[in-house]
Amino acid sequence: MEQQYPSELLEKAVDEFSKLPGIGRKTALRLVLHLLRMEPKVTHDFASSLVRLTDEVKHCKVCHNISDTDVCPICSSLKRDSSIVCVVENIQDVMAVENTQQFHGLYHVLGGVISPMDGIGPSDLEIESLVSRVKAGGVVEVILALSSTMEGDTTNFYIYRKLSSLDVKVSVIARGISVGDELQYADEVTLGRSIVNRIQFNGKY
Amino acid sequence: MEQQYPSELLEKAVDEFSKLPGIGRKTALRLVLHLLRMEPKVTHDFASSLVRLTDEVKHCKVCHNISDTDVCPICSSLKRDSSIVCVVENIQDVMAVENTQQFHGLYHVLGGVISPMDGIGPSDLEIESLVSRVKAGGVVEVILALSSTMEGDTTNFYIYRKLSSLDVKVSVIARGISVGDELQYADEVTLGRSIVNRIQFNGKY
Numbered sequence: 001m002e003q004q005y006p007s008e009l010l011e012k013a014v015d016e017f018s019k020l021p022g023i024g025r026k027t028a029l030r031l032v033l034h035l036l037r038m039e040p041k042v043t044h045d046f047a048s049s050l051v052r053l054t055d056e057v058k059h060c061k062v063c064h065n066i067s068d069t070d071v072c073p074i075c076s077s078l079k080r081d082s083s084i085v086c087v088v089e090n091i092q093d094v095m096a097v098e099n100t101q102q103f104h105g106l107y108h109v110l111g112g113v114i115s116p117m118d119g120i121g122p123s124d125l126e127i128e129s130l131v132s133r134v135k136a137g138g139v140v141e142v143i144l145a146l147s148s149t150m151e152g153d154t155t156n157f158y159i160y161r162k163l164s165s166l167d168v169k170v171s172v173i174a175r176g177i178s179v180g181d182e183l184q185y186a187d188e189v190t191l192g193r194s195i196v197n198r199i200q201f202n203g204k205y
Numbered sequence: 206m207e208q209q210y211p212s213e214l215l216e217k218a219v220d221e222f223s224k225l226p227g228i229g230r231k232t233a234l235r236l237v238l239h240l241l242r243m244e245p246k247v248t249h250d251f252a253s254s255l256v257r258l259t260d261e262v263k264h265c266k267v268c269h270n271i272s273d274t275d276v277c278p279i280c281s282s283l284k285r286d287s288s289i290v291c292v293v294e295n296i297q298d299v300m301a302v303e304n305t306q307q308f309h310g311l312y313h314v315l316g317g318v319i320s321p322m323d324g325i326g327p328s329d330l331e332i333e334s335l336v337s338r339v340k341a342g343g344v345v346e347v348i349l350a351l352s353s354t355m356e357g358d359t360t361n362f363y364i365y366r367k368l369s370s371l372d373v374k375v376s377v378i379a380r381g382i383s384v385g386d387e388l389q390y391a392d393e394v395t396l397g398r399s400i401v402n403r404i405q406f407n408g409k410y
Contacts, residue, residue, distance in 0.1 A: 004303050006265075006296060007273045009258040016254040019247070020236050029297065031225050035255060036262065036271070043259040046221040047252035050240060053218040054248040057241065060211075066241070068212045091211060092234065098209050 062133070064109040064126045066091050074098075074106060081105045083140040087130065087159065089113055089147060097145060105143075108133065113151040114158055122158055130159065134168050141169040148175055267338070269314045269331045271296050279303075279311060286310045288345040292335065292364065294318055294352060302350060310348075313338065318356040319363055327363055335364065339373050346374040353380055 005011035010032065017028035035043045059065065060072035067073070074080060074094075084105030088094055094107050110125045133139065142163060146152035160170050176194030177186050186194075210216035215237065222233035240248045264270065265277035272278070279285060279299075289310030293299055299312050315330045338344065347368060351357035365375050381399030382391050391399075 004300060006277055006279070006299065007258075007262060007271045009254075009262050009273055010271055013254045013258040016251040019251070021239050022232070023236075027227070031228075032255070032258065033296065034226050035259065040259045042224070043255050046224070047256045049214075049218045049221040050237070050248050051252045053212075053214040053237065054240065054245045057212060057214050066212045066215055068214055072211055074211070091238065094211065095209060 063107045064111065064129065065094055065107060079104070082138060084143065085130075085133065085139050085141070086143045086145050088145050089152070093145065103143075105141075108142075110146075110155070113146055113149075113155040115151045125155075127159060127162065131162050131166075134163060134166050139168055141171060144170065144172045268312045269316065269334065270299055270312060284309070287343060289348065290335075290338065290344050290346070291348045291350050293350050294357070298350065308348075310346075313347075315351075315360070318351055318354075318360040320356045330360075332364060332367065336367050336371075339368060339371050344373055346376060349375065349377045 005014065010029075013032045014025060014028045017023055017031055018025045020028075023031070035046070056068075058067050058070060060067040060075055061070055062075040063072060065072050065074070069076075081104050084103075085108050086097060086103055086105055087108045087110060088097065089110055089112060091109060094109060097103050097107075108126065108130050110127065110130075112120050112125055114120060114122055114125065130142075134142065142159075144156045144159060146155055156172060163170050174197065176190065176197065177183065183191065210219065215234075218237045219230060219233045222228055222236055223230045225233075228236070240251070261273075263272050263275060265272040265280055266275055267280040268277060270277050270279070274281075286309050289308075290313050291302060291308055291310055292313045292315060293302065294315055294317060296314060299314060302308050302312075313331065313335050315332065315335075317325050317330055319325060319327055319330065335347075339347065347364075349361045349364060351360055361377060368375050379402065380395065381402065382388065382395065388396065
């Protein structure tokens with residue numbers, strides 16, 4: 001049975017909230033009523049931050065990451081090594097790699113991976129712009145840091161083929177046992193790969 | 206370590222989203238990026254529905270439920286029995302009782318329950334207005350439909366005392382085994398109450 005709301009304004013707000021992924025109508029109602037209990041300023045700030053982001057945000061011309069400026073802080077930083085480009089799926093992945101503090105090159109955000117099931121082909125992604133970027137020169141290595149899924153692997157292979165005729169080293173991130181994981185609980189594919197791709201050990205990591 | 210966002214606009218939007226209860230920063234980022242992938246109109250509609258609700262919503266003068274008008278549709282309906290008032294904690298509870306289609310009287314929304322731990326006393330709730338409403342006449346029965354918690358029970362007792370000198374019947378909703386529940390899994394307090402408060406059975410429910 002359709003839930004009856006005592007107010008159309010409330011119903012409209014719940015409708016809008018429940019359009020967000022993972023937010024059902026009960027959660028939406030809870031969030032809307034929370035906002036109603038707060039000072040009006042809280043809702044105004046919340047709403048205006050979303051509208052400002054939507055209206056004013058840009059994508060970096062170089063790496064296609066979200067940015068406040070035409071060229072993002074990473075791409076315009078003089079401290080970064082512009083000869084290495086790390087290819088990632090989305091902005092969360094840029095943030096994840098940045099958090100490791102192990103990478104000092106630049107990024108290239110594809111905007112997804114090739115996924116015929118979802119109707120996403122190479123032309124929907126920033127692959128041509130990656131090829132142009134490499135062709136423009138200055139890039140020595142492209143690191144493919146995509147998810148370890150069928151779609152990620154397909155995309156890795158597609159990009160590898162596209163770049164193979166160019167004078168650039170293409171590498172992929174290592175796959176193996178997660179740090180802290182017990183061997184017995186690792187899946188056999190991961191464990192197998194970590195044995196095949198073993199590296200020489202000199203007594204420390 | 207503090208997460209680095211590539212855009213201040215993005216960070217601000219994530220900050221605002223993660224102020225909502227149950228929304229962490231990762232979920233907030235996911236929701237904000239979802240909105241960014243949609244048409245700008247989606248975010249504008251979302252934001253304006255919240256602002257309109259905050260700025261324009263009213264509380265019914267009679268029952269204190271959320272309403273678009275000074276008196277809510279339930280309180281102003283001629284089909285409802287104004288001699289019975291069901292006292293509930295919040296608007297979700299009004300919706301829950303309405304959904305049963307078993308109640309045709311009016312409501313009184315307290316706005317919470319007495320909870321010294323959270324600093325909520327009787328004066329923070331719509332209890333005086335309930336007493337005034339009963340004193341004004343026309344109310345034959347007050348049904349207390351609060352949560353079956355310590356705070357709910359305390360509030361039930363407080364309201365009962367306040368109304369005891371007035372010419373009104375006070376009842377509480379039945380507590381017992383949930384419909385569809387197996388007896389062996391019911392907690393002993395609930396099962397005990399359902400035995401003590403057994404009702405005469407005439408062959409059907």
